[in-house]
Amino acid sequence: MDFRANRRILFFTVFINYVFISHQAKEEVLLDMEATRGELGWLASPYEKGWDLLQNVINGSMMYIYSVCNVQEGDQDNWLRTNFIQRKDASRIFIEMRFIVRDCNSFPGGSVSCKETFNLYYMESDVDYGTHFQKRHFRKVATIAPDAITTKGEEHPNTEMRMVWPLTKKGFYLAFQDIGGCIALLSVRVYYKMCPGTVRNLALFPETVAGMDSQSLTEVRGTCVENAVSSDTPKMHCNTDGDWLVPIGQCQCKPGFEMGNDSCQACNGGFFKPDVSNGRCMKCPKNTQLSPKGSLSCLCEDNYYRAPDDPLTEDCTAPPSAPRNILTSVSGTRLQLSWQPPLNTGGRRDLRYSMTCERCTAKGETCQPCETNVRFEPQAKDLKDCTATVWDLEAHVNYTFWIEAQNGVSHLSTQRAVTSVTVSINQTEPPRVTSMTLEESSKTSLTVSWPVSNRHLARGGHYEVMYRKKVDEKSYTVLRCDQNSVTITNLSPSTKYVFRVQAVSAEGPGTYSSEHEFSTLPDADKHTQNDSTIIAGAVVGGLAMLLLVGIFLFLRRRKRSPHGRQGVEDTYFNPEQLKPLKFYVDPHTYEDPNQAILKFTREIHPSNVTKQKVIGAGEFGEVYKGILKFSGKKETPVAIKTLKPGYTEKQRKDFLSEASIMGQFSHQNIIRLEGVVTKNKHAMIITEYMENGALDKYLRGRDGEILAYQLVGMLHGIASGMKYLSDMNYVHRDLAARNILVNSKLECKVSDFGLSRVLEDDPEGTYTTTGGKIPIRWTAPEAIAYRKFTSASDVWSFGIVMWEVMGYGERPYWDMSNHEVMKAINEAFRLPAPMDCPSAVFQLMVQCWKQDRSKRPRFPDIVSLLEKLMMNPDSLKAIADFDPRVSIRLPSTSGSDGTPFKSVAEWLESIKMSQYCENFLSAGVTSMDQVVQMKAEDIRNVGVRLPGHLKRIIYSIVSLKDQTSTMSVFAV
Structure with a gap:
């Protein structure tokens, strides 16, 4: 059958239904296969045997696609390389591919070599190599798998997006590798993103190329529009997606101008604006003159005023009129005065009164101010009420009292609002005594x-x-x-x-x-006697207390027995423990490894397995999510490990040996093997599917979402699985959170047995390797030094896993090198307690890290202790001491080279709190000097609400204040 002709018919049918994709973001296009509408001139290798350029006229325009479909011709290695693409200003490019992939099962008779994926590569260069093409210069970007497979009579175009960065040279090539699929490349579009020129907060920001690193933002400085000012230079940040984020600072309109349509416009006549702000112009208040255009204030009309403290937005006011109807009441030398408020308060509420007094003793004499011994109650000035009392007046004297009404603008006017009254004192009474x-x-x-x-x-x-x-x-x-x-x-x-x-x-x-x-x-005398009595009583009481304490200590010492003492380690060990029977069989002991496969695994026919999408890459090939379906049974989601093309026979045996190991295990906390596909050129291992993936990645970013007792429950599941393995005399050798898988119920299961080995029958049960990789951060010191692995070395690794879990996926020993880790362990350094880690859990970690492996707990003891903690949640309330200077490994006030942090973003990244970067910047916290001044309430106001995150940031700030020099991570 002519497959080349077949693919032309199929792909042209799909191409007729091709729908153009619109892009809303601002993009600078470097390559658009569809828009070219001409010969692309891309280089195919091998020539005329792999990728073909097909063309067709659609709506009067010539359209071009590339296709390949050599599914029945054995192993394929077909390459398609683009022309040289100029990078321009891009440092990070986006590659959008539209393609279809035909179902391998749709070909008559099927094809054992058929693939449903292809690979994307790229190469940077400062020169155009023309037709000179060497595969070894290209670097792989990704394996591209379709979301939908095209079958007969039903076409399913797919669109995939990939990114490449950093780009530093003048240009680059893209290449597409076919390894045996039936594929049509409908369009390829390469572009980089830009943040468009914009006006934000009255600041002009120019068009800016999007940043390279998805974790960082490009800072751009803006300039204020006309008639706008800013105390600090306004800034915004351009992210990788071409979006403007995190505006810092803003421009504001000058006095006399208001904001409108991203500009500052002058206030209209009769309106004003007194300050620098983005508020609206305000209408002139009452009793003011009509203001001209662009006014900063409105002047008061004649005889109206503003007090110094009056805002320009309030009405102009006038002084009050005089008080009315003064009434007097004389009693001996005391005078009671009262009056009514003025009819006109001037439009103000701060009305008050002042009183002055004159005395006249005889007719024709000039009146004099009252003597200082005349008293006013409550006072003579700033009276708020319309009453007052005057004391100590003299008999047979005439007094004149002046009462003046005042308000906040009275001092600005030359007119006084005064009313007076004259009173004769004819009787007197003795003065009142006011103090003793x-x-x-x-x-x-x-x-x-x-x-x-x-x-x-x-x-x-x-x-x-x-x-x-x-x-x-x-x-x-x-x-x-x-x-x-x-x-x-x-x-x-x-x-x-x-x-x-x-x-x-x-x-x-x-x-x-x-x-x-x-x-x-x-x-x-009585006082002295009482003091003596008190002192004597205190002495007697003290002697009695000392006697009781002595008796208590004596009785306690007698009851204590040297055999009754129990150390911390005793809770983890049972000296009467029996060595379990050895059930595990090492597949490497079989002369023919295929015999182990037949004995310990189940063979599955390829027709029962459907691959859906690539979810990862293993040591031997790609890992897919798929479906396992047997006749009469429900579909089961599974993970499918594949063996990459071009494998050696040794690689095939090593690949299948992991299945021989898993097939011997049956425990709810060990990953379950569903079966294998071996009677096919492309071997596969089928295991249960774990929805939440690797434990370390699942925990990262969930600080505060998962509670301590839930974390302890996860650890209990891992320990249960390891107890099962140790009972079978099996050593894992690579126990780490990355090799623990989590399902939708948060059940944890031990996986990845690629480095695992069986224990030998010697008394210590050790296994000595002759080489290979060792995960230093998770490996016990004796295993690093002597390549000897036991269940005790797995216990050490479990302690590291506990630290990872309680630290929400934190990397053990942070950014220390492997050499630094080994040196630190040999110098007795141990990882500190993670933040908010229960003390009981951390103590168990410390026991797992005993230098003498015979003193470490065993997995049955670990399971028992974790069960007790789960049954008694109150035991998790006591929190282990946390030292942020060690745990966060800043050295908390410095960068990697010992210098102070250069930015708030760098500091937040160092303590794994970078998700709050935008919160700090939006709140105006842009320097480390501002950070060290912050208090707990300031951090809450920024938007940090989770208790765990709040503690981490507070502890880090405490360390920033305490640190005066670069700190060594070993200073525990």
Whole structure:
């Protein structure tokens, strides 16, 4: 059958239904296969045997596509290379491919060599090599797999996008490799993204090429539009997708201008704007003159004013009118004044009153200001109420009182709002005593005094003093005295007395003063006696307490037995543990490895397996998500490991040996083997599908979302799986969070047995390797030094897995090199507690990292302890001490070279909190000097709400303040 002719018919049918894709983002196109509408001149290798250029006229235009379909001609290696593409300003390019892939099962008789994927490559260059083409210069970008497969009579175009970066040379080539598929390349579009020129917050930002790194933003400085200003240069950040993000600062319109249509426009007549802002112009308030265009304020009309504190937005106001209807009431030498408020307050609410006083003793005499001994209550100035009392006036004197109404603008006007009243004092009464002073005191006497009224004593007046014990409210003693002081004897020691005084004159008694309290001194002898009693009691009590403590310690020592003490390690070990039977069979002991495959695995026919999409790449080939379907049974989602083309026989045996190992295990926390495909050129291993993928990647970014007891539950599942393996005398050798898979129920299962080996029958159960890779960060020191692996070395690795889990996927030993890690472990350094790690969990980690492997816990003990923690959640509340200077490995105040962090983004990245970069920048926190001044409330205001994230950032800031020099990670 002519497959070349067949693919032309199929692909032209699909091409007629091709729909153009619109792109909304601003893009600079470097290559557009579809828009070229002419001979592309791409280079195919091998020539005329692989990719073909096909053409057809669609709507009067010639359209071109490339296709290949050599599915029944054995192993294929067909390349299609583009022409030289100029890079221009791009450092990161996007490659959009539209293609169709035909179902391998749709070919008559099927094809064992058929593929449903192809590969994308690229090569950078400063020169155009023309037709000179060498595959070895190209680097692989990705394996491209379709989301939908084209079958007979049903075409399914696919669109895939890939990115390449960093690009540094003048240009580049793209290449497409076919390894045996039936593929039509409908269009290829290469472009880079740009942030378009824009006006944001009244700042002009030029067109900018999008950044290269998806984790960083390109900072762009803007310039203010006309009639706008800014205290700081406005900035925005251009991201990889060509979007403007994280605006910092803004421009604001000058006074007299308002914002409109991304510009600043002058205020209209009758409007004003007094400040630099983006607010609207305001209408001139009442009692102001009509303002011209672009005014900063509106002037007040005549006789209207603004107080210094009045905002320009308020109405202009006037002084008040005078108070009205003053009323007086004389009682002896006391005068009560009251009045009504003015009819016109001037439009203000800050009305107040001031009083002045003049005295006139005889007709024709010039009146003089009142004496200073005339008192006003509550005061003479700034009165808010319309009443006042005047004290200590003289008899037979005329007084004139001036009451002035004032408000906030009265001082700006020359007019005064004053009303006056004249009062004659014809009678008098003794002045009131307003204060008393304790002159001398003893345990039985008190001497008190009060101010003297010269006028009262001159008229032959005297005083009456009343006193009583404070506790006796009804029994007063009254004394008469001619002076302004008195000594009272025969009083009780240490007692409070209450005093009142009134003046008495020929006209009658005056008003009593308010009450004043004074105390006699305490009895010294009694006080001394009481102190002695207290001291003696304290001494006796102290001796009794010491005696009780001594008895308690003695009894406790007698009860303690040297055999009753139990160390921390004792909780993890049972010396009577029996070595389990050896059930595991090493497939490498079989002379013919195929016999192990037949014994421990199930053969599955390829027709029962459907590959859906590529989800990863393993050591031997690509990994697919797929469906396993047997007749009469439901479809089962599975993961499919494949063996890449061109494998050797040794690679095939090593690939299938992992299946021989997994096939011997049956435990809910060990990845389940569904079967293998071996009777086909392309061998496959079929395992259960784990929706959430590798544990380390799943945990990253979920800090605070998964609670501590859930993490402990995950660790319990991993430990259970490892207990099962250790019971079979099996050593994993590569236990790490990356080799733990998580399903949709958050169940954790041990996987990846590529480095695993069986224990030998020697007493220590060790296995000595002759080479190969060792994961240093997860490997016990004896395994690194001597290549000896035991279940105890797996326990060490489990301790590292615990640290990864409680640290939400943090990389063990951070960015230390393998050499630094080995040196640190040999110098007794151990990883510190992750943030918010329960103390009991961290103590178990420390036990797993004992230098002497015989002192490490065993997996049955680990499972038992984790079960106890899960049954008692309160045991997880005690948190281990956290040292951010070590845990975050900043060295928390410095970059990798010991210098201070250059930016907030760099600091946040170092503590794995880069998701808050935009929050800090939006809040105006743009420098590390601002960061170290922040408090907990400031961080919450930025938008950090999760308790774990809040603690991490606070601890880091504490370290930033404490650090004065570069810190060594070993300074525990």
